[in-house]
Amino acid sequence: DAGVIQSPRHEVTEMGQEVTLRCKPISGHNSLFWYRQTMMRGLELLIYFNNNVPIDDSGMPEDRFSAKMPNASFSTLKIQPSEPRDSAVYFCASSPRTEGTSILFFGPGTRLTVL
Amino acid sequence: AQSVTQPDIHITVSEGASLELRCNYSYGATPYLFWYVQSPGQGLQLLLKYFSGDTLVQGIKGFEAEFKRSQSSFNLRKPSVHWSDAAEYFCAVGAKGAAGNKLTFGGGTRVLVKP
Numbered sequence: 756d757a758g759v760i761q762s763p764r765h766e767v768t769e770m771g772q773e774v775t776l777r778c779k780p781i782s783g784h785n786s787l788f789w790y791r792q793t794m795m796r797g798l799e800l801l802i803y804f805n806n807n808v809p810i811d812d813s814g815m816p817e818d819r820f821s822a823k824m825p826n827a828s829f830s831t832l833k834i835q836p837s838e839p840r841d842s843a844v845y846f847c848a849s850s851p852r853t854e855g856t857s858i859l860f861f862g863p864g865t866r867l868t869v870l
Numbered sequence: 871a872q873s874v875t876q877p878d879i880h881i882t883v884s885e886g887a888s889l890e891l892r893c894n895y896s897y898g899a900t901p902y903l904f905w906y907v908q909s910p911g912q913g914l915q916l917l918l919k920y921f922s923g924d925t926l927v928q929g930i931k932g933f934e935a936e937f938k939r940s941q942s943s944f945n946l947r948k949p950s951v952h953w954s955d956a957a958e959y960f961c962a963v964g965a966k967g968a969a970g971n972k973l974t975f976g977g978g979t980r981v982l983v984k985p
Contacts, residue, residue, distance in 0.1 A: 759913070788972075798960065798975040811972070846913055858904075859973060861913035 757781075759862035761847050767868045773835040776865045779828055780849030788859065789822055789832050790846040798846075804830065837869045872897045872963050874976035882982040883951050891946040891979050893961030902964035903944040904973065905935055909957045917959075920944065931955070956983040 760779040768774055780787050788803040802812040807824045815822070819838070824830040834841055844866050848859040873896045883889050895901055902921050906914040918929025925937040935946045944961060958980045962973040 797977045800972060800974075803972065848914075858916050858919065859914075861906075861915070863911075863913045 759847055759849055759860055761845075761862040761865050763865060764863065765866050765868075767870065768837055769870050770838055771836045772869075773833065774837045774841075774867060774869075776832040776845050776847075776867070778830045778832070778847030778862060780830070780847070781851075781860055782828065784849035784851050784860070785827075786850040786852065787824060787830050788848040788850070789830070790848065790861075792844045792846060792864070793842075801832070834867075837867075839869045842867055842869050872901070872965055872974045874961050874963050874974055876959075876961055876976035876979050878979045879977070880980050880982065882984060884984045885953050886950050889946075889948045889951045889955070889981065891959050891961075891981070893944045893946065893976060894942055895944065895961070895963045896942065897963050897965070901944075903935075903937060904962040904964065905929065905933070905944075905946050906960045906962060906975075907931075907957050908960065908978075914960060917946070951981075951983055953983050953985065956981055 759781055762777045786805050789801040791799050791801055799814055801814045802822045803810055804824045807827055820834055822832045844864045846861050846864045848861045850859050875894045877892050904919045905917040907917050908914045917933050918927050918935055920927050920937045928934050933948050935944055937944050958978045960978045961976040964973050
């Protein structure tokens with residue numbers, strides 16, 4: 756199994772530009788999560804999907820952030836316009852279950868730098 | 871609301887010595903507890919989990935953790951540390967909710983291993 760795949764692994768952009776992060780969950784997993792990791796705030800859950808439907812987006816910091824999951828094998832996290840304070844590592848994770856608590860499988864992350 | 875506290879931000883241990891990482895949680899019901907490890911530049915990998923039953927759980931890489939309800943703790947231990955154990959370790963608590971599964975992570979403990 757290839758695991759959770761994220762692209763790009765590194766992204767450097769200028770303030771005001773649009774940034775799109777991509778994630779392919781593990782095949783057969785029904786839940787998908789986007790996390791952000793910073794030194795100041797640690798790991799924060801931004802949004803999660805069950806069966807491609809957004810369930811809780813209360814962690815999305817601002818309207819500049821949006822996430823979609825058009826099908827079971829693909830999700831995007833978009834930031835428009837980007838700001839320097841968005842610099843962080845963004846992780847995608849998937850889980851085989853939608854109910855109860857089960858294990859999260861994390862991707863390698865995308866390191867975003869906004870200049 | 872659930873929360874997780876990892877009191878130690880950094881721990882330095884000599885190779886071959888024992889290691890114990892502390893984790894305290896706050897949760898209204900029986901928690902689902904996890905320890906994840908993050909090596910530099912990598913995503914998080916599950917070390918072990920506690921859902922129910924035996925309060926001493928064994929994980930990968932020789933790690934174990936003990937759930938102590940009376941102390942609201944889930945400390946991670948390893949009898950003899952290897953240089954490859956240098957990483958950041960995250961404790962997490964899960965909530966079983968009707969809408970799915972979300973984890974709340976602690977701030978992490980960075981482990982440095984001295985030769």
